[in-house]
Amino acid sequence: MFQVLSxxxxxxxxxxEIKSIVVRPADTLLFALREQLGLTGTKDACGNxxxxxxTVLVDGWPVKSCLMLAVEAVGHKITTIEGLKDIPIQKAFLDxxxxxxxxxxxxxxxxxxALVTIHPDANDEVIKEWLQSNLCRCTSYEEIKEAVKWVLGQ
Structure with a gap:
């Protein structure tokens, strides 16, 4: 007999902000953010x-929210793109x-x-390592690398 998980x-x-939500044990942080809290800046793409x-920040570190259960995020500080306002990297991306x-x-x-916060002295190798965790079909990554370097003052 199967047990129903409540x-x-x-x-x-x-x-x-503290948000109260109801989740199943298997609900991902991505699902909770998008579907329950309406924070759709966090994108649902590959799911794996x-x-x-x-990617969101969990206690200041980048985490793939499709791999983290919502219940695992209890007690941690979650930051989504909606929570970042007027930070230098946003302007650099535009410029x-x-x-x-x-x-x-x-x-x-x-x-x-997260990269410029955690590694304010990052060199090209560190920047390359951090950026390769994100996939994009539209860009060469050079512009993103230049934005990071601009914020780092390089």
């Missing part, structure tokens, strides 16, 4: 962690033409923001 009420700290379009169709741009901005 839903649970959890609280998540998202973009500086390959593309990183769903350096570091976006194309825009689908993957939120995750690139999230990842790039």
């Amino acid at each position: 839903k649970s009420l959890i609280e998540l700290e998202v973009n500086g 962690g390959d593309c990183a379009a769903c 350096k033409f570091a976006l194309q169709c825009g689908y993957c741009t939120p995750a690139f901005i999230i990842n790039s923001h």
Whole structure:
């Protein structure tokens, strides 16, 4: 006989606010953000962690939200693209033409923001390593690299 898994009420700290939502044990953080909290800047693309379009910050570190369960995010600070306002990397993306169709741009901005925050002295190799976690069909990554370097003062 199958046991029915019940839903649970959890609280998540998202973009500086405490949000109460009801989740199933198998609900991903991506599902909770998009479907329950309406934060659609986090994109649902591959669903298996390959593309990183769903990247959010968890305690300041980039995490693929399609691979994290919502219940695992309890007690952590979640930041989505909607929670980043007027940060230097956003202006750099515009000034350096570091976006194309825009689908993957939120995750690139999230990842790039974490990169310049965690590695303020990043060299080309570190930048390349961080950017290769995000997939994009529209750009050569050079413009994104230039945006990161501009924020780093390089």
